[in-house]
Structure formats: C-alpha cells, structure tokens
Amino acid sequence: MMKRSVIDILDLTLEEIEGLLDTAQDIIANPDKYARACARKKLATLFFEPSTRTRLSFEAAMYELGGSVLSVTDAASSSAAKGESVADTAKTVSCYADIIAMRHPKEGAALVAAHSAAIPVINAGDGGHCHPTQTMADLLTIRREKGAFSDLTIGLCGDLKFGRTVHSLINAMARYPGNRFVLISPEELKLPSYVKKDVLAKNGIPYTQTTSLEKAMPELDVLYMTRVQRERFFNEEDYLRLKDSYILDMQKLRTAKPDLCVMHPLPRVNEIAVEVDDDPRACYFKQVLNGKYMRMALILKLLEVEV
Ligand code: NCD
Numbered sequence: 175m176m177k178r179s180v181i182d183i184l185d186l187t188l189e190e191i192e193g194l195l196d197t198a199q200d201i202i203a204n205p206d207k208y209a210r211a212c213a214r215k216k217l218a219t220l221f222f223e224p225s226t227r228t229r230l231s232f233e234a235a236m237y238e239l240g241g242s243v244l245s246v247t248d249a250a251s252s253s254a255a256k257g258e259s260v261a262d263t264a265k266t267v268s269c270y271a272d273i274i275a276m277r278h279p280k281e282g283a284a285l286v287a288a289h290s291a292a293i294p295v296i297n298a299g300d301g302g303h304c305h306p307t308q309t310m311a312d313l314l315t316i317r318r319e320k321g322a323f324s325d326l327t328i329g330l331c332g333d334l335k336f337g338r339t340v341h342s343l344i345n346a347m348a349r350y351p352g353n354r355f356v357l358i359s360p361e362e363l364k365l366p367s368y369v370k371k372d373v374l375a376k377n378g379i380p381y382t383q384t385t386s387l388e389k390a391m392p393e394l395d396v397l398y399m400t401r402v403q404r405e406r407f408f409n410e411e412d413y414l415r416l417k418d419s420y421i422l423d424m425q426k427l428r429t430a431k432p433d434l435c436v437m438h439p440l441p442r443v444n445e446i447a448v449e450v451d452d453d454p455r456a457c458y459f460k461q462v463l464n465g466k467y468m469r470m471a472l473i474l475k476l477l478e479v480e481v
Pocket residue numbers: 227228299305308338339400401439440441
C-alpha cells in the first residue's frame with residue numbers, strides 16, 4: 175500500500191476535497207454506518223505545541239470511527255526533550271500506530287516526519303506555515319453556510335503574518351472561481367509576500383489590503399477573525415501593542431450583510447466579543463464540530479477504509 179500524507183491543503187485535489195466534504199456530510203447523516211470503520215486501527219497524536227480543539231478533535235474522530243488513540247501531548251514529556259529528531263520519532267511511532275497527526279512549532283516538521291514515517295502523516299499545524307485540517311473544517315463550514323465556494327468576498331482579519339490557518343485557507347479558496355480577498359491587519363502583521371505573490375498575484379486573484387475592519391465590513395460574505403499569535407513574536411512588547419488591534423462586537427456588525435458568515439479557528443482571546451456568539455452569523459463553534467467530521471473523513475481516506 176502506498177502511504178499518503180497530507181501536509182498542505184494543496185496535497186488534495188479539488189475532487190478529493192469534494193469527496194471528503196461528501197463523506198463528512200454522510201457521516202453527519204449516518205454516524206452508525208461509520209462506528210466500526212477503523213476498528214483495530216490506531217491514531218498517534220504527536221503534539222509538540224499547545225492545542226485543545228485540534229488534538230481532541232482528531233482523537234474524538236478516531237474514537238467515533240471505532241479506532242483507538244496513542245498520544246504525546248507535550249514535547250517535555252517525550253523523547254524530543256532528550257534531543258530525538260522528528261524523523262526518528264516518526265519511524266518509532268510507525269511501529270505502534272497506523273496513522274499520525276502531528277503538530278510542531280517548526281515549519282516543515284510534518285513534512286520531515288512524512289518522509290521518515292512508514293504510515294500516513296497529517297500536518298496538524300507546523301509553526302506559522304500551514305494547517306490543512308483546520309482549512310477542511312473551514313471548507314465544510316463555508317459549504318454548509320454559504321452553499322458554494324465561488325464568488326465570495328472573504329475578509330481575513332488579524333494576524334495574517336503568523337496565522338497558519340489564514341495561509342491554508344487562502345490556498346484553498348484561491349482554487350475556486352470568482353473569489354476576492356480583503357486582507358485586514360496592522361502594518362506589522364500583513365500577509366507574507368510569498369503568499370501574496372505565489373498564490374494571489376500568480377493566479378490573478380483580486381485582493382485589497384486595509385487596516386480598517388469597519389471599512390471592509392459591508393462588502394464581506396465571510397469574515398475570518400484570527401488571534402494575534404503571541405508564541406511567534408520575538409518581543410512581548412510588540413505582542414502587547416498589537417494584540418487588541420481588532421475586536422469584533424455587535425456595534426461593528428451593524429453594517430455587515432445579514433448573511434455574513436463570521437468564522438474564527440479558535441482559540442479566541444479578545445478578537446470577538448462574547449455578545450456576538452448569540453448572533454446567527456456567528457459560525458465559529460460550528461467550525462469546531464465540522465472539524466471533527468472532516469478529520470473522520472480524512473482518516474478514512476488515508477487509511478483507505480471503504481465503508
Ligand atoms: C489555530 C492554530 O493552531 O493555528 N488553532 C486551531 O488549530 N484551531 C489558531 C490559533 O492558534 O490561533
């Protein structure tokens with residue numbers, strides 16, 4: 175069996191993404207059909223960086239497929255603390271498990287693991303680089319809320335420099351026709367030029383950059399809020415100065431479209447006032463649930479389990 179890993183959302187073709195979305199929706203409709211699909215299979219979650227949703231969602235996904243889970247939840251408690259390389263860890267875990275989900279603070283770590291592992295590796299976030307399974311959760315949310323992936327004006331707001339979820343979502347949505355991006359960030363946290371050049375400019379995708387959420391609001395179909403990524407800053411003073419650059423509240427939503435889809439990969443710090451949670455446009459907790467179904471679909475695909 176050729177093992178297949180997912181490091182970047184672009185590792186999946188549009189047809190494969192469509193297939194995963196369909197499987198996720200079938201799981202939602204018929205959960206019992208999938209309850210034993212991964213019996214006797216093991217998922218290893220190797221998380222060398224903090225996480226609540228992503229790790230628990232992978233683990234819940236595997237349990238709901240009838241499989242089981244082995245877990246490293248903290249670099250300090252693993253042999254990484256003794257200086258073991260990612261490659262050796264991946265080879266070792268291949269002896270115990272059938273599939274790996276890995277989060278690591280270094281960009282490229284999941285790719286290194288995939289090269290050494292004998293089993294599929296899923297990137298659950300590598301530094302400020304990418305986070306494909308969050309994007310899969312985002313895509314299922316957009317499909318369920320907006321009905322399509324094309325002709326949308328998508329606002330991305332906050333830390334566009336270090337926010338890996340933003341980089342992966344742009345890569346994903348840039349493949350569908352008619353989308354435009356509004357990039358809303360402080361000067362210091364603008365989208366990296368490699369994403370602007372290699373993804374947006376290269377494919378002729380329209381985008382604008384602004385520092386004002388208020389100005390952008392009326393035109394948006396999707397608003398993707400993000401947390402300022404404290405752990406990627408070199409300097410705490412810069413973080414403190416920038417952390418509350420954008421706070422979405424009901425006042426700011428007054429000029430928004432009635433069918434705006436407000437998203438956030440979570441965790442939120444201050445970016446969205448709690449009062450927004452009761453607005454029907456708030457979709458961020460739906461994203462959490464959608465993430466579990468998409469991870470179930472991805473595990474089935476990479477383990478080549480037919481249901
Ligand atoms: C995101 C991440 O880890 O990049 N969280 C998540 O997986 N849902 C976003 C963040 O940490 O800000």
